Amino acid sequence: MKLAVREALLGFKRAPVLSVLSITTIAFSLFAFGLFSLVALNIRNTLRSVESRVEIRAFIADSTSPESIALAMGDVGAYKEVARVEYVSPEQALERARKELGEFKDVFEAGFLPASIDIRLRDGYRDPATVKQIAGRVKQLAMVEDVRFGEEWVQKLYSIRNVATAAGIILGLAFAAVSIIVIGATIRMAVMARSREISIMRLVGATDGFIRRPFLIEGS
Template identity: 55%
Template sequence: MNLVIREALLAFRRAPLLSALSVTTIAFSLFVVGLFGLVAVNLQQALRDVAERVEIVAYLLPGAPIETITLAEKDIEAFPEVQAAAYVSEDEALQRARTELVEFRDVLQELERNPLPASIEVKLKPHFRDVEHVNEVAERLRGFGFVDDVRFGRDWVEKLDRLRQIAAAVGLVVGAAFAAVAIIIIGTTIRMAVLQRSREIAIMRLVGATNGFVRRPFLLQGALKGMLGGLAAVALSYGAYALINRWLIHAEFFSQEQAVAIVGFGMLIGFFGSAASVGRHLRRV
């Protein structure tokens, strides 16, 4: 094992230029993937922020007894989809309207009787903020006897759904394309490194090295290059993120797991790229 590590590291010293070139190529390929990842991460966050506002409001018939409503509120909060349910009395509704609808302040001041109904405002859990679940919960709310009407921005929720689907599809297709390009570029780079040492491989085999013995240093080296490239790509992405955050918009960076995934992706491509290239050499008996 000692020898495998030594041979893998020696390759960096023997061909420093080619090694640096491989790592740089891997770094930039993964950087492009990383940039796209940043866009995807931020887009998702933005969509989550918008979805925060998905809310169902059940307007209540006037004169419903407060005990019944309190009990119903507990029931509604127990729905698996529901995050929170809040009762808003007629007075609170009017109070709110006065502060929020400044343009109508005069009209609202002069009212003799409060025209606004009481309501229960229902917020759904993050995973249930789509048309299907919103509809379902709304339907259930309609079932309560004291509920007059149930409203939610149907159009708006539908648009949000559509947006989410588009984002997911684009993310998948473009992400896969970028990943494929990265795999091809990195694979080619690794292959160059193996070709450069084809003479050495031939000599190793002539003196009786087993295929496994020939292969191991290359695999380790490929994985190392992939890892270094991945780390550099994360660093570059962080630089890009810092610039965007400072000059353009407030953005999010990768979570720790996502950053580790980028480095891991680099390692895997390096490893399997080496395995494929060396394998091709070794098959030539």
């Protein structure tokens, strides 16, 4: 192994221009692949963060008793797709609306917004079909007057996610293939530049593994 390292260092000295060009090419290929991977990871994390906000909001009739609400929340919370169920009183809904729509806060009055149950789904159950199915089941509850879950927004979110995933896989494979081709071509160029030396090494009985080692070290 020490001899292989020494031969690799000698190879750098014999052809410094080729060695620098090879190192620069490989470094750029690996940098581009690493940069793409980082961007893809950030996009994936951003989409997951947005996806985690997908929720179903069921508006409750004013005449519903606290006991009925608690019973319904227990039933909905038992769904395997549901991660969390939260009751939002009219007062809490009013406060939330004033915070989110500060410029229109004077428009909202006490009792203007109904109570609701906010339903968060587990990871893996936030696709449009599942969200719509759960919303339909919740709407069947007698005390529920209306259900909202931003169907159009959920559809767009998943369309973006699917496109980003497909593009990430295709580009990732392309970058990996280009990196492998560039590294292989670099080693091939080094071998061609030292073909005479390789012939002499074979004449004196050097094995293929012994001959390859210095080139692999140079390529890495």
